[in-house]
Amino acid sequence: MIEAANVPHARRVLELGPGTGAITEVIHDCLPSSAQFLGLDLNEVFVRQLQRRFPNHEFVCSAAQSFDFDSWLNHGEGFDAIVSGLPWTAFPHALQIDILQHVLPRLAPGGCFVTFAYWGLHLLPGGRHFRELLQRQHGTTLRTTSIVWRNTPPAFVYVVQRSRN
Numbered sequence: 001m002i003e004a005a006n007v008p009h010a011r012r013v014l015e016l017g018p019g020t021g022a023i024t025e026v027i028h029d030c031l032p033s034s035a036q037f038l039g040l041d042l043n044e045v046f047v048r049q050l051q052r053r054f055p056n057h058e059f060v061c062s063a064a065q066s067f068d069f070d071s072w073l074n075h076g077e078g079f080d081a082i083v084s085g086l087p088w089t090a091f092p093h094a095l096q097i098d099i100l101q102h103v104l105p106r107l108a109p110g111g112c113f114v115t116f117a118y119w120g121l122h123l124l125p126g127g128r129h130f131r132e133l134l135q136r137q138h139g140t141t142l143r144t145t146s147i148v149w150r151n152t153p154p155a156f157v158y159v160v161q162r163s164r165n
């Protein structure tokens with residue numbers, strides 16, 4: 001996820017659903033000290049714990065689909081990397097659409113949105129709908145990584161990259 005989103009070279013990173021911080025920790029370890037990080041999670045307890053654990057990063061208790069990005073980004077700025085740990089396959093179709101419509105326009109030119117899918121579950125209706133949405137995003141390209149068989153269960157990563165112009 002982190003390599004695919006080129007986090008070590010990012011200036012601004014958004015993490016959706018950091019939860020207990022497993023992915024946050026990897027981001028933290030490779031993020032340049034000058035970079036800005038924002039994590040959005042619905043769970044207040046997780047947000048408080050993450051803020052204590054990573055005091056140099058910012059965590060907000062908010063739904064990804066309703067956060068006011070204009071309050072955080074300066075005019076014309078976007079995220080170089082958006083890393084998602086959200087359970088997309090379990091979401092209703094309308095919520096998948098709402099979150100992607102709200103978040104993907106905040107990608108900087110050339111920036112990447114990454115999220116993982118468990119192999120097999122991506123063929124369920126929710127997984128297929130999500131993939132179709134990713135394929136349909138205007139001004140972006142979609143690729144998938146190879147399957148990581150060592151993961152339990154095996155998983156792969158969707159990488160949506162916004163065009164540079």
Ligand SMILES: C[S@@+](CC[C@H](N)C(=O)[O-])C[C@H]1O[C@@H](n2cnc3c(N)ncnc32)[C@H](O)[C@@H]1O
Pocket residue numbers: 016017018019020021022023040041042043046062063064065085086087
């Ligand atoms: C699968 S867990 C996160 C996994 C994470 N990588 C970890 O290490 O715990 C998904 C997280 O997304 C959060 N979440 C679910 N729906 C959300 C939404 N609409 N906006 C923001 N966070 C959400 C949940 O509160 C939960 O913490």
